[in-house]
Amino acid sequence: MLFNSLTYAIFLPIVVALYWVSPVKFRVPILLIASYVFYMSWRPIFILLILGLTVVNYFFGFYISKSENNKKPWLIAAVATNLVTLCFFKYAYFLNDSLGSLIKPLGMAPPAMAFDIVLPLGISFFVFEFIHYVVDVYRGSAPIKSFMAFALFASFFPTQIAGPIKRFQDFIPQFLNPAKFSIKDLDSGVSLILMGLFKKVLIADNLAFFVQGGFQHPELFTGLDLWLFTYAFAFQIYFDFSGYTDIARGSAMLFGYKVPINFNLPYLAKNIADFWHRWHISLSTWLRDYLFIPLGGSRVSAKWKVYRNLMITMALGGLWHGAAGHFLVWGIFHGAMLGLHKLFKDGREWLSDNGYSFVSSAVDSKLGTALSTLFTFHVVCIGWVLFRADTMATAGEILKKLFFMDTVFSGMPSYAAAMNLPSINYPLIYPAVFLLLPLLAISHVLMGYIDKTNWVARSPKVIKAAWVCALMLMILVFSPDKSPKFIYFQF
Amino acid sequence: MMVSKNSILKTLLSSFAVLGLGMFLAVDAGFRIADKNLHLTDPHNSPIRSLIWWTAKGYLAEPKAPDIVLLGSSLMMTAHHAGDATKRNEIVNEVKHFHSTCMEDFLAQKGGQKPSAFSFAIAGQMASDAYLIARSLLVGDKQPKVIVYGIAPRDLIDNTLPSPASTETFRYLDRFSDFSDIALSARTSANEFIQYGLEKAIYTLSHRPDLICLQHKFAYSLAPFGKDAHTDAQIKTPFALRAIARMDVPDDNGANELRIGPYDKATEPFRDNTTEYRHRYAYIKQKTYKSQLSYLNKLMSLCKQQGIQLVVVNMPLTPGNVSLMAPGFYDQYKSTVAAMARENGAGFLDMNKQDAFEQKHFADTVHLNGLGGVQFFKLLSDELALDRSFTAALSATQ
Numbered sequence: 076m077l078f079n080s081l082t083y084a085i086f087l088p089i090v091v092a093l094y095w096v097s098p099v100k101f102r103v104p105i106l107l108i109a110s111y112v113f114y115m116s117w118r119p120i121f122i123l124l125i126l127g128l129t130v131v132n133y134f135f136g137f138y139i140s141k142s143e144n145n146k147k148p149w150l151i152a153a154v155a156t157n158l159v160t161l162c163f164f165k166y167a168y169f170l171n172d173s174l175g176s177l178i179k180p181l182g183m184a185p186p187a188m189a190f191d192i193v194l195p196l197g198i199s200f201f202v203f204e205f206i207h208y209v210v211d212v213y214r215g216s217a218p219i220k221s222f223m224a225f226a227l228f229a230s231f232f233p234t235q236i237a238g239p240i241k242r243f244q245d246f247i248p249q250f251l252n253p254a255k256f257s258i259k260d261l262d263s264g265v266s267l268i269l270m271g272l273f274k275k276v277l278i279a280d281n282l283a284f285f286v287q288g289g290f291q292h293p294e295l296f297t298g299l300d301l302w303l304f305t306y307a308f309a310f311q312i313y314f315d316f317s318g319y320t321d322i323a324r325g326s327a328m329l330f331g332y333k334v335p336i337n338f339n340l341p342y343l344a345k346n347i348a349d350f351w352h353r354w355h356i357s358l359s360t361w362l363r364d365y366l367f368i369p370l371g372g373s374r375v376s377a378k379w380k381v382y383r384n385l386m387i388t389m390a391l392g393g394l395w396h397g398a399a400g401h402f403l404v405w406g407i408f409h410g411a412m413l414g415l416h417k418l419f420k421d422g423r424e425w426l427s428d429n430g431y432s433f434v435s436s437a438v439d440s441k442l443g444t445a446l447s448t449l450f451t452f453h454v455v456c457i458g459w460v461l462f463r464a465d466t467m468a469t470a471g472e473i474l475k476k477l478f479f480m481d482t483v484f485s486g487m488p489s490y491a492a493a494m495n496l497p498s499i500n501y502p503l504i505y506p507a508v509f510l511l512l513p514l515l516a517i518s519h520v521l522m523g524y525i526d527k528t529n530w531v532a533r534s535p536k537v538i539k540a541a542w543v544c545a546l547m548l549m550i551l552v553f554s555p556d557k558s559p560k561f562i563y564f565q566f
Numbered sequence: 567m568m569v570s571k572n573s574i575l576k577t578l579l580s581s582f583a584v585l586g587l588g589m590f591l592a593v594d595a596g597f598r599i600a601d602k603n604l605h606l607t608d609p610h611n612s613p614i615r616s617l618i619w620w621t622a623k624g625y626l627a628e629p630k631a632p633d634i635v636l637l638g639s640s641l642m643m644t645a646h647h648a649g650d651a652t653k654r655n656e657i658v659n660e661v662k663h664f665h666s667t668c669m670e671d672f673l674a675q676k677g678g679q680k681p682s683a684f685s686f687a688i689a690g691q692m693a694s695d696a697y698l699i700a701r702s703l704l705v706g707d708k709q710p711k712v713i714v715y716g717i718a719p720r721d722l723i724d725n726t727l728p729s730p731a732s733t734e735t736f737r738y739l740d741r742f743s744d745f746s747d748i749a750l751s752a753r754t755s756a757n758e759f760i761q762y763g764l765e766k767a768i769y770t771l772s773h774r775p776d777l778i779c780l781q782h783k784f785a786y787s788l789a790p791f792g793k794d795a796h797t798d799a800q801i802k803t804p805f806a807l808r809a810i811a812r813m814d815v816p817d818d819n820g821a822n823e824l825r826i827g828p829y830d831k832a833t834e835p836f837r838d839n840t841t842e843y844r845h846r847y848a849y850i851k852q853k854t855y856k857s858q859l860s861y862l863n864k865l866m867s868l869c870k871q872q873g874i875q876l877v878v879v880n881m882p883l884t885p886g887n888v889s890l891m892a893p894g895f896y897d898q899y900k901s902t903v904a905a906m907a908r909e910n911g912a913g914f915l916d917m918n919k920q921d922a923f924e925q926k927h928f929a930d931t932v933h934l935n936g937l938g939g940v941q942f943f944k945l946l947s948d949e950l951a952l953d954r955s956f957t958a959a960l961s962a963t964q
Binding site: 081082085258261262265266284287288291292295498499503505506507510536537539540541542543544547548551552553 | 577578580581582583585586587588589590593757760761768770771774777778781782785786788803804806807810811814
């Protein structure tokens with residue numbers, strides 16, 4: 076059941092109404108049943124997976140908590156159970172293919188897969204929530220006593236398929252002290268859902284149509300064109316995933332539950348580390364808490380180990396997105412950029428300590444901030460090429476054209492370097508992208524101002540109502556007939 | 567504690583989301599009233615340049631009703647276009663070429679006066695679509711004297727068809743025709759019923775295509791490029807990109823994208839699509855078959871009622887294709903259609919003549935090539951010229 080489907084538009088109001096008209100003691104069971112119905116609407120058989128992992132992790136939590144001297148073996152068993160499940164469903168083909176390419180030079184073939192493996196929806200997200208749970212219990216948090224609460228934590232349908240990755244310390248108190256119905260939550264929930272749909276169906280889906288042309292056939296375009304496709308994908312993935320998160324958060328809010336934010340205007344990041352504080356926040360904090368810090372984090376004996384930890388964290392973070400080489404390379408790229416950023420930061424500090432503080436002043440000036448924001452955006456965009464391209468060969472072809480602007484620097488006449496996009500007559504999105512992309516860039520900056528000034532909350536009720544009305548009209552009229560799945564559903 | 571109605575109302579009215587919904591309903595009602603009175607939208611326009619849109623546009627632009635209208639799926643459509651391209655020895659633009667040169671010329675050779683024959687044959691046209699075209703467009707001063715409807719089993723049994731209401735022809739015609747009598751029977755899934763209910767309730771939703779047309783007009787007026795997307799101008803969009811676009815909007819056809827040239831044996835080898843048809847015939851949905859037969863019956867009744875002479879033509883297929891059907895099915899289909907035609911005073915011509923059509927006349931196991939198209943219309947004209955009902959209808963004054 077997709078958030079941008081008619082089925083969900085019927086399912087959600089029914090569950091919300093049932094939830095609030097029922098006595099308090101029935102509300103959590105209603106939500107749990109609805110969550111399982113939601114999950115089963117895709118492939119009913121996979122209910123066994125989420126239920127099985129819920130039962131296993133529930134008991135692991137207790138064993139870890141109760142064991143005095145044997146906490147670690149229980150933790151290892153719990154983490155291994157989750158990771159083996161994830162690896163089986165998500166990485167079996169990738170590992171088999173990788174093994175195949177390794178042993179091919181020896182004249183050997185990898186073993187044939189005896190059965191087809193279907194990737195269960197949301198597995199990467201709920202497995203990470205389970206790992207967070209058992210690790211935090213190991214670190215001293217009290218385990219969840221109520222099985223129903225634990226089951227709901229893992230299966231809560233608004234966040235079930237693509238997060239945000241919740242923390243049980245934030246979620247369970249909301250379960251123990253259920254919120255009362257409030258108009259404020261209803262209003263916030265509805266406007267978040269509408270905003271999410273607006274981002275997804277109006278912006279991301281229309282850009283998706285444009286983007287796939289460029290990324291599937293880079294040979295048809297010049298470097299200038301490909302920069303446009305890359306910018307378009309940057310906005311597509313942002314509006315797709317942040318749209319999804321808005322719908323998830325809005326849906327949860329209709330039941331009085333708060334789930335964490337996932338995005339904070341990421342393309343206004345001043346550097347790559349700042350970007351990861353603003354992009355997919357629930358994943359980046361998870362990677363920090365359950366991978367980077369356990370590896371030693373930045374408090375290590377030797378400096379090189381920090382870079383190693385960054386690289387391992389980001390490489391695995393890349394692989395988490397998908398079992399493919401280009402995701403791994405995307406992760407390594409970000410690991411390398413974070414390493415370079417750390418070098419730069421350390422260099423700045425050294426310069427400041429040695430009387431060259433003007434460097435820091437220049438970087439922190441308004442112009443310096445604007446330039447570093449622009450630079451960071453382009454670094455992220457280059458990363459997106461690795462992320463979006465279907466193969467490394469395609470990514471290589473696009474990057475080559477982006478950097479060398481193909482004909483511009485190859486001595487060919489300048490007219491040959493002119494963009495090909497202007498000659499594309501239709502579909503409409505091709506000519507319209509020249510207007511759309513600058514508008515999106517402006518809107519991103521504008522959103523920063525709106526957030527900063529709390530403009531929406533301070534607006535008169537009638538303005539907010541007009542905004543809701545306008546969103547409903549725009550979604551109704553301009554959404555494509557066939558809305559593609561959310562990008563992060565595949566992870 | 568009882569909560570008073572006033573208190574619930576007060577609580578709900580304090581919500582800006584509820585107020586927003588109220589505003590939306592008010593805007594929708596305003597749009598409904600304004601459009602009904604001021605005719606803000608043009609339902610004949612379409613954001614998708616589908617074959618039904620092109621053909622309806624062509625038909626409405628005709629100065630007067632043609633004598634003959636051809637109906638049918640791609641079987642009739644390719645026979646018409648490929649046949650005409652071969653006969654005229656020129657490239658034919660399939661979204662602009664509507665008059666059947668073959669039929670007009672061959673009938674003229676037989677009967678003296680040259681009739682006008684307009685083809686409403688469209689790829690994927692089901693019997694339900696043919697009926698809807700006849701009742702929506704072939705009426706009033708645009709009513710032809712004769713309808714020739716080319717049909718084959720696949721036009722009644724398409725196993726990929728979710729419902730009669732799911733075709734582009736239905737969706738397009740529904741915008742300016744009253745289909746309320748078949749609104750429920752033409753829909754089959756819960757989603758379709760809900761969508762229909764919502765469209766009935768929300769005027770803006772039912773007028774989405776009109777508003778998208780306005781959006782396109784606005785965007786093209788601002789966009790620096792692409793203004794000639796709806797014209798015959800040389801389209802430079804690379805084929806690979808159009809292929810992607812057509813995956814999302816398969817019914818969209820540009821002004822010069824569908825072209826067919828004269829038959830050339832060297833460049834048109836026979837394409838064996840046996841696998842596709844084995845699949846099509848293997849899973850016949852009886853419900854779809856019965857439903858489509860009932861629309862065929864409706865078409866026949868409509869023609870009878872309107873005084874239009876209908877001739878149902880069983881289209882040529884290769885023997886190999888017929889052999890893919892379940893034993894007895896093809897004969898049962900033919901006798902059912904023939905009996906139905908008899909009951910309604912329509913003609914039935916079986917043009918699947920093994921001795922008249924050889925493999926060299928076919929582009930694949932079902933579609934005729936240019937050679938076959940010319941042959942088909944020649945033989946059809948011969949048969950029609952001998953049909954008294956047809957000649958009487960054609961010579962009648964309107």
